[in-house]
Amino acid sequence: MLSVSKIDCEKNVNLKKLCSIKIGGTAKKVFFPKDIQDILTIYNESKERNRKLVLIGLGSNVIFKDGILEYMFVSMRKLKGINIWEKGDNVYIKANAGVSFKEITKIVKDMNLGGFENLAGIPATVGGAVTMNAGAFGKEISDLVESVEWIDGNGEIVESSRDEISFDYRYSQFQKGGIVVSAVFRLYKADYNVGEKIKNIILERNKKQPLDLPTSGSTYKNQENLPAGYLLEKVGLKGYRVGEIGFSEKHANFLVNYGNAKFSDLIKLLQYAESKVKEEYNITLEREVRIID
Ligand SMILES: Cc1cc2nc3c(=O)[nH]c(=O)nc-3n(C[C@H](O)[C@H](O)[C@H](O)COP(=O)(O)OP(=O)(O)OC[C@H]3O[C@@H](n4cnc5c(N)ncnc54)[C@H](O)[C@@H]3O)c2cc1C
Known part of the structure; x- marks a missing residue:
């Protein structure tokens, strides 16, 4: 071996x-x-x-x-490698798990490929995005997935088509196990200016997100019809801090690190937020961030 x-x-x-x-x-x-x-x-x-x-x-x-x-x-950052091929009006991109969305954004801009625009600007690798089923502006990465190559619990390399993989809102089966090695995405030759659309999407993101401080993106999943940020704001936690960690003043669902935040303070803050929302709305917030403890 x-x-x-x-x-x-x-x-x-x-x-x-x-x-x-x-x-x-x-x-x-x-x-x-x-x-x-x-x-x-x-x-x-x-x-x-x-x-x-x-x-x-x-x-x-x-x-x-x-x-x-x-x-x-x-x-997985060093697991790079991209292959691109065409079939009819579609263009397929096979990217290894460590390829970043930045790299894919450059390709879709250069080749004027449609389908990926709304996801541009999400800080992600292919492996992380497929695992989290990352999404924005009504589009999720699973909408583009054609197939995923992954290592299962027996150490076997498996190739699964989109239909064989369980995806949901910010969820994929890979959160329960398996290593994503690569994915194939289906895009199309666009008849509009993809670069222009991406520029607007990124401007829109920058307006809403606190990008001036270290953050881990959305802390909680949105509830049906109720954004988690709305709930946190309603219970008075927008801008609320424990030590050097807090919910951003710009976007209540984003945790921000004001300096040298401690993990123990972060857990206190999450537990407090979860109990407040439960108490006032009888809603159990579901964490989107992945805590490794
Ligand atoms: C400023 C900011 C903005 C964000 N905006 C959005 C947004 O608009 N939409 C959105 O959905 N998310 C957003 N996020 C969250 C984050 O970008 C996404 O969840 C992204 O998909 C994470 O990718 P990553 O490569 O960083 O994965 P990581 O954060 O490194 O990992 C995420 C999870 O996937 C697992 N994982 C990573 N690679 C693999 C692999 N190859 N195989 C199996 N499991 C793996 C990890 O163990 C972990 O459980 C944002 C985050 C930030 C900081």
Whole structure:
């Protein structure tokens, strides 16, 4: 069996560097696989040593606890590679898990491909976006997915078509297990200016989101017809802080780190928000952020 010793790895990594909200302690080891063989090797090692694997894309939706974390962390950022082909009016992009939405945005602008515009500006890798079923302005990544290549719980490489994968609002089956290795997206040759549309989408995003402070995006999933931000604002939590973590004054559903926020304060804030909304609206808020504790 191949050994993980040949795979790029960093020791004693400050987890603040691997997530956008910049909270977290130290990871004993972080692996940086460059191809599917590296991932299989890491996967087998985790099974053999009975260690939990924690996958990280850009870290835009994850929050790590403080202290020393012993999990096997795997940053997918170096798993790059893109293939593009045409069939009729459609253009297909196959992208490996570590390809960022920034890279895809550049391609769709350069080639004037339609379908992806509303998702431009979401800070994500392909693997993280498929896992979270990231979406914006009424469009979700699952709308574009043709197929996903992933590693299942037996360490087998599986290719599943869109219909075989369970997706829902900010949910995919990969949140319960499996490693997304690559995905194929179906786009089309547009007869309008894609770059112009993307520019407007990004302007719209920038107006609403607090991008001047470290954040992890939406904290809670929206409830049917009731945005989580609305509920948080109604219970008086817009701009509310515990220590150096708070709900943004610009967008109540965005957590922001005002400096050196502590994980314990963040948990206190989430528990307080959840109890307030339950008390006043009898609604159980569902966390969108992925807490690694
Ligand atoms: C400023 C800001 C704006 C945002 N706006 C939006 C928005 O408009 N819409 C939206 O939906 N989200 C938004 N988000 C949240 C975030 O960008 C998305 O959830 C994104 O899909 C996360 O991608 P990532 O690569 O950073 O994944 P990460 O945050 O690194 O990981 C997310 C989850 O996926 C898992 N994961 C990562 N890679 C893999 C893989 N290859 N295989 C299996 N599991 C994997 C992780 O373990 C974790 O559970 C925003 C976040 C920020 C900070």
